[in-house]
Amino acid sequence: MPEMVDTTIKTPDEFSEHLMFDPLPRGKMNDMVMESMQITSWKFWVVAGFLGMVVLVCLFGAWGYLINEGLGVAGVNRPAYWGIFLVNTVFWIGISHAGTFVSALLRVFKAEFRRPFTRAAELMTTFGLVQAGLSIFMHMGRVWLFYFLAPYPNERGLWPNFHSPLSWDFLAITTYLLASTMYLFLPLIPDHAMARDRSKGWRKTLYRTLALGFRGTEGEWTHLRTAMNIFAFAILPVMFSVHTIVSWDFAAAMRPGWSSTIFGPYFVIGALQSGIAAVGMVLVVVRATMKNMKYFIRLEVFDSLGKLMLIISMSWAYFFFNDYLVQWYNGDKFTDILLHFHESGPLGWMWFMMLIFNIVIPWALLWNKKIRRNPAILFTIGLLINVAMYFERYVIVPISLTINRMPFTWRLYKPGIEVWLSLGTFAFFVLLYMLASRIVPLVPVWEVQEGQMAHSLRKVGKATVPAVSELE
Amino acid sequence: MENMKTLLALFEDIDPAADAVEKLQEMGITNDQINVVSGIPVTEPMLGRPHQWTNVPRLALGGAFAGLLIGVALAVGTPLLYPIHVGGQPLIPVPPSIVVIFEMTMLGMLVSTFLGVFLDSQFPSYKPKEYIPEISDGKIAVLFSCSQEKEKSIVSALRILGAKSVEPGEAQQL
Numbered sequence: 001m002p003e004m005v006d007t008t009i010k011t012p013d014e015f016s017e018h019l020m021f022d023p024l025p026r027g028k029m030n031d032m033v034m035e036s037m038q039i040t041s042w043k044f045w046v047v048a049g050f051l052g053m054v055v056l057v058c059l060f061g062a063w064g065y066l067i068n069e070g071l072g073v074a075g076v077n078r079p080a081y082w083g084i085f086l087v088n089t090v091f092w093i094g095i096s097h098a099g100t101f102v103s104a105l106l107r108v109f110k111a112e113f114r115r116p117f118t119r120a121a122e123l124m125t126t127f128g129l130v131q132a133g134l135s136i137f138m139h140m141g142r143v144w145l146f147y148f149l150a151p152y153p154n155e156r157g158l159w160p161n162f163h164s165p166l167s168w169d170f171l172a173i174t175t176y177l178l179a180s181t182m183y184l185f186l187p188l189i190p191d192h193a194m195a196r197d198r199s200k201g202w203r204k205t206l207y208r209t210l211a212l213g214f215r216g217t218e219g220e221w222t223h224l225r226t227a228m229n230i231f232a233f234a235i236l237p238v239m240f241s242v243h244t245i246v247s248w249d250f251a252a253a254m255r256p257g258w259s260s261t262i263f264g265p266y267f268v269i270g271a272l273q274s275g276i277a278a279v280g281m282v283l284v285v286v287r288a289t290m291k292n293m294k295y296f297i298r299l300e301v302f303d304s305l306g307k308l309m310l311i312i313s314m315s316w317a318y319f320f321f322n323d324y325l326v327q328w329y330n331g332d333k334f335t336d337i338l339l340h341f342h343e344s345g346p347l348g349w350m351w352f353m354m355l356i357f358n359i360v361i362p363w364a365l366l367w368n369k370k371i372r373r374n375p376a377i378l379f380t381i382g383l384l385i386n387v388a389m390y391f392e393r394y395v396i397v398p399i400s401l402t403i404n405r406m407p408f409t410w411r412l413y414k415p416g417i418e419v420w421l422s423l424g425t426f427a428f429f430v431l432l433y434m435l436a437s438r439i440v441p442l443v444p445v446w447e448v449q450e451g452q453m454a455h456s457l458r459k460v461g462k463a464t465v466p467a468v469s470e471l472e
Numbered sequence: 473m474e475n476m477k478t479l480l481a482l483f484e485d486i487d488p489a490a491d492a493v494e495k496l497q498e499m500g501i502t503n504d505q506i507n508v509v510s511g512i513p514v515t516e517p518m519l520g521r522p523h524q525w526t527n528v529p530r531l532a533l534g535g536a537f538a539g540l541l542i543g544v545a546l547a548v549g550t551p552l553l554y555p556i557h558v559g560g561q562p563l564i565p566v567p568p569s570i571v572v573i574f575e576m577t578m579l580g581m582l583v584s585t586f587l588g589v590f591l592d593s594q595f596p597s598y599k600p601k602e603y604i605p606e607i608s609d610g611k612i613a614v615l616f617s618c619s620q621e622k623e624k625s626i627v628s629a630l631r632i633l634g635a636k637s638v639e640p641g642e643a644q645q646l
Binding site: 025026027030151157158159160161162163164167168171172174175178179182183185186189190193194196197198208209211212213214215216217218219220221222223224225226227230231234235237238241245446449450453471 | 589598
């Protein structure tokens with residue numbers, strides 16, 4: 001009923017805290033985003049330099065040492081052939097899920113609060129997958145033979161076994177990396193054009209190249225919008241498939257603790273648990289450290305993300321209990337020993353911390369609106385959830401590998417060089433994100449403006465209520 | 473067509489731009505001679521413009537089909553080229569093949585969707601084009617061709633409708 005919409009209504013104070021009801025001229029928003037990329041303090045370079053050193057020493061230095069000495073310098077050995085390398089792989093793929101989930105699912109459902117931070121979340125996907133890929137390559141040992149994974153014609157006529165979950169992994173992660181990078185790039189084209197129009201020097205050349213000649217004609221927008229809709233729908237099943245396939249690396253094996261039909265959705269929800277929490281953490285840091293970001297990333301964003309974290313924490317608890325109960329009930333001797341080992345073994349504290357940080361803390365705190373809207377507390381909860389999810393993967397991989405059906409092989413995994421390599425991947429992720437924040441417009445300004453155009457206030461009786469128009 | 477001229481009218485908002493498009497149509501400018509350039513996606517119905525054709529969905533479908541064939545080649549073809557029985561499974565087991573075929577189908581669809589934008593929009597294209605940077609500041613440009621005889625009356629009509637400027641559309645290096 002368009003006649004009920006009254007755009008002349010003055011925005012009351014309770015709405016002006018929402019970005020969609022607090023518009024600025026597009027030129028001003030463009031300038032703010034450009035300024036956030038171009039103004040860099042010395043502190044930024046100190047942190048970047050430190051992280052660069054950590055990456056150099058802990059990632060590439062330690063990896064070089066690993067390649068030179070062989071996998072013997074790592075802790076992986078019978079029965080835990082998969083150690084922190086695989087913990088890191090699963091963890092980083094989990095982190096990568098949030099970007100696509102937040103961006104694609106919220107786009108499909110037209111959730112308006114997504115608009116200012118989809119880009120920041122999508123960047124996490126790409127950089128998270130880079131760390132996951134590196135972790136797999138480290139675990140290979142002889143990394144220069146990585147191409148054995150790929151299907152290529154060779155003189156012996158050998159092919160990878162495509163009926164193995166490890167080959168599915170290769171295909172799924174490659175598909176997801178390519179898809180998420182393309183999904184990141186498409187909505188960036190108009191922002192690159194915006195940056196091109198207000199840059200000089202090397203930035204002008206860079207953005208001119210990346211904008212591909214985009215002007216914003218009707219045809220260009222139509223092709224772009226159609227493609228983004230296809231991506232938003234199609235990338236979701238790909239996202240679900242990736243972590244499901246990662247879970248099959250475990251679930252397809254007849255091992256105590258792993259052989260579970262619910263591992264697929266349990267892994268997916270675990271990925272979302274860590275990923276959404278990581279999005280919250282990244283947004284808190286971006287808002288606190290980058291110029292003008294307080295305008296774009298408002299407390300309403302943390303409020304919505306906090307609710308999402310609470311719902312996903314509940315879902316994770318449901319899947320965890322379902323997996324636990326069925327394994328507990330089946331009466332298998334070695335599964336029973338393993339479950340007791342999880343709780344009361346030498347690393348039992350990790351299992352309990354996993355439950356406390358993943359369930360108790362989010363449930364105790366995130367129902368409270370004031371807590372959800374406090375960036376520092378939300379950051380802390382996000383950090384604890386990610387620590388818990390790292391513990392969860394540690395419990396699933398090396399701790400569960402300790403107990404098998406051959407008791408004479410039982411031995412607790414003690415990591416070696418993997419610890420340094422893990423530090424390296426964490427530093428590399430943060431470093432890549434920091435450097436990208438100097439080049440990539442972190443806020444999709446055109447999407448924010450589109451959202452602000454779609455929002456209006458209308459009178460229903462004596463109340464003023466927000467209304468959102470369907471512009472597409 | 474030698475006496476045709478390309479003009480670029482700049483508007484602050486969608487409403488006057490839509491009115492300008494309507495006026496141009498009334499003054500005999502065909503839809504083929506008009507293009508609207510904007511910093512946000514403005515849909516055709518908002519501007520009273522005909523539906524824009526896009527090949528992206530068809531290319532996506534074609535890519536999905538190509539991906540499916542590649543998936544079948546990997547899951548079914550490679551075991552036939554070098555038969556190895558693994559884990560007591562048949563040479564070509566159906567459930568594992570579905571995983572490979574699914575991934576390759578989705579990869580084919582998404583890559584072709586991405587490339588479809590490049591093909592349909594003729595990206596990358598770095599040759600000079602009619603454009604002004606104010607467009608990415610939220611202004612809306614109506615780009616049209618008209619005969620030189622009509623130029624004066626059209627410019628004056630568009631100014632009455634709220635055009636911020638109506639200038640010859642000069643191709644410039646983006």
